[in-house]
Amino acid sequence: MSTEKLLVAEDDQEIRDLIVLYLKKQGYQVIVAGDGLEALRQFEKELPDLVLLDINLPMIDGFGVCREIRRVSNVPVIFISCRKDSEDVVNGLEIGGDDYITKPFDPVIVLARVQANLRRAPIFNRSFTQPQRAESPDLLNYGGLTIDIKKYDVHLDGVSVPLSAKEIQLLFFLAQHPNQVFTTDQLYHRVWGAESNSDTRTVLVHISSLRKKIEPSPVSPKFIHNIRGIGYKFSPVL
Secondary structure: OOOOEEEEEOOOHHHHHHHHHHHHHOOOEEEEEOOHHHHHHHHHHHOOOEEEEEOOOOOOOHHHHHHHHHHHOOOOEEEEEOOOOHHHHHHHHHOOOOEEEEOOOOHHHHHHHHHHHHHHOOHHHHOOOOOOOOOOOOEEEEOOEEEEOOOOEEEEOOEEOOOOHHHHHHHHHHHOOOOOOEOHHHHHHHHOOOOOOOOHHHHHHHHHHHHHHHOOOOOOOOOEEEEOOOEEEEOOOO
16 A cells, blocks of 8 residues: 555546546545645645646636645645646646646556656655755755755755755756756656656746756856757756
């Protein structure tokens, strides 16, 4: 029996029941919510390890729920929506979503995304108020940017930088492979999981969000560089 607890916030009962069926078959503990207010109540009460979140929820939509969750936690959030426009996808990722699945979907794909996000979620970062401490942290220091590999902690000029789970994983992966160029497909598969269908928009949005938080000038980055026509690399500044 899996110890992970998942929150499924979906107002369509048929879709919700289908998702819950597949998740429970894999041994996950599942909590459900049919509207945004209930989703927030269940999140506060149950402290789930991952949230599957429909955008078109009554009371409070999925975007609003995600914003509230991000005030207190970096738990993985996967949006599930019938909205396929780039604007909606980008908006969902920019406000803190880790992944985005469009309807109609194959439940097997949903399960794969859940498993991939759970494997890559830094455990301590699921709650801002319960950090996991490490006795011998590995520190990377690059021109004012300090990355603590063990504590999953990032500081810029001594000030803590709040990052989402995927932003942290993306930064750590790049920083641990300095000066190595990766395509967006490679980054997607290494950070989001090989089981997932590659969506370069996800990578681009997270790179953009990460730059806004760690770069003194996002339009003229000193850490994460775009290699035109190829991808991205982390060039350490000592």
